[in-house]
Amino acid sequence: MALYVMKFGGSSVGDTERMKRVAKRIAEKQDEGHQCVVVVSAMGDTTDDLIDQAKLLNAEPPAREMDMLMTNGEQISIAMLSIALHAIGRKAVSYTGWQAGFRTEPVFGKARITDIRPEKVKQSLEDGAIVVVAGFQGMTEDGEITTFGRGGSDTTAVALAAAINADVCEIYTDVDGIYSTDPRIVKCARKLSEISYDEMLELANLGAAVLHPRAVEYAKHHKVRLVVRSSFTHNEGTVVKEEVSMEQGVVVSGIAYDKNVARISILGVSHVPGVLAKVFGSLAEAKIDVDIIVQSGVLDGKADFSFTVALSDREKALNVIEGLRSDLPFSEVNSEDNLVKISIVGAGMVSHPGVAAQMFDVISKEGVNIKMVSTSEIKVSCVIDGDKLGEVIKALHTAYQLDTEEQVFVGGPKDRR
Template structure:
């Protein structure tokens, strides 16, 4: 029998009525002849309440215990979901991550899946049951509960789909698919019928929060089809796959943006003092993600290197730089806040020169200054003043005719 994995996020499980509606979607797939696995995330408010209880006890909780506590949130979701299915007259079984055979490394709160033993899930399939699994969690080789961190439920769903040889993974969200831009801010945004793994990965990394990059990377690695669809309304959604039809021959197929970007600049007295390897190795060892990097070496001017980071990592980055100033050999560090990143994405950019020039020309005509630039084969990102972020996104959406994208 063909299999399908369905993932529901916290927004789709915020009330018993919503849980019942999500359960009906799972039952509908069972009635279509599928063996069904449902992966659920923690209900949003439940997770907040649990974190508050922990904070009332201590400001210095161990990662192991915090992970164990937080794992109970998605366990609650899975049990309630199974109860809703049972009340509708169907057989269901809820499982924790470790009961479902999800084995991870020991990185508490940021664990990675090593392998999945699907034997118990197979037993429940043989009994005709819908299996509901608590997402975001597993167990390490010492039998400790682990949690996967951001994107954990989506990553779990794709990993289970791969392990079970499923036909596809359906990711249910509060939007009805992937759009050419965030429709809340870009009025002419259109829904895409299909998008490639590479394009979705760039969109996810550049500010789109429809699906986590970890899940996209896994889907691409194992060529697992993924459909992103709405948990609120009936819709076809957007299919993630390796290659897609070029919708109306659009070279650029999406615009993404992200606020609260900070530019850090580190200066040296001499070029011989500057070691990019040492600088970024130190930051990486402290789990600080660096994005756009610009190095300036000009005769007669002290060399500098600038890089962008997210606002939430700013304080830690400054601490690391200050603690490592002597070993890294820089003379000063400066920063600029109030910035945002705006990006254009499209696999067609590889074979179409002039895309970046077209982007810069439109931003120039909009009088939007470009602070930093980063490119790859399928994307161009610019750092601009945050006050100009939405205007830049709309202008670029218009410049590349994305309102003409094929949509449903």
């Protein structure tokens, strides 16, 4: 007998029929002799619908109240799934994130887990129940409800698996596993049988939506065996683990993209010590993540530099920079959107020179200019105009010999969380 944590995303529980199918899938796992803890997201587009309704009332709703609102989607899901399990003769109990023991830092919208106290979960398992836990949510020590941000249900599942020493954490989604790129763009994408934590973490951070970066971080830190598979088929999924065998001739494992990109440029800044610290320190205090940073040459004691932030943070970042004008004079600040960051990732890149040059060549042959570049040992990222995203990804996928003849199975709309 093994202990499984099974996470189902929003598309997997999008309506009552899919809810019944998920209940049957869980029952099959229990019939194999295993204990089951299930983590679920809100049904379908529930969360997006709640956000849209809130913004009809207030264009800038308070973060605390938004967390109070958005956690309702998951609470509906856990109750519905528990009801579905009871309907097929299974003992099940549903818990909110805080009932399951999740404690978080006092940050609304993007809270991090500080502690997990899973006594209720363990007791229910001992009582023979299937435990259904709401993803994406927790509670501060002083009783405030918080959410983990997009992808938070993945984080809930992996963190809970670590806390209860689960044997496996399975992430069920609408595709058969982790692919070399988005199968909605490249139909001949290659399904990976396994991938390392480091490669998956890079892909997740670079825009691959199949797993949330924090979930991969938890899995790596706690050595959680992580499997990504489809909730619509019984096909073998992709195992995420410490080390993987290198496939002969495969240097790049995956290609990710991120459309949520804006570039901000600050022009005519005095080239003196402390300038970058001032700018990026202020952005950090405002909880704005900065990605790629590029500084140009110095002319007459002045320098220009550019950096990227999430498109959703662009206005907030511009306001922060304008607030620095009196302490940090500059001639101009501007921003650019309609950008995308395309990244190649692979552990084999470390020992293969020329991988980046090949990427630049492929992009140039598509008639696309590269605006910014960032590299690490196992990835290369390029910021380009978003108009030819599909063409560039397909060209890169072919160039790095990732195409297959197999047809990708996609079961439904992409999971939101």
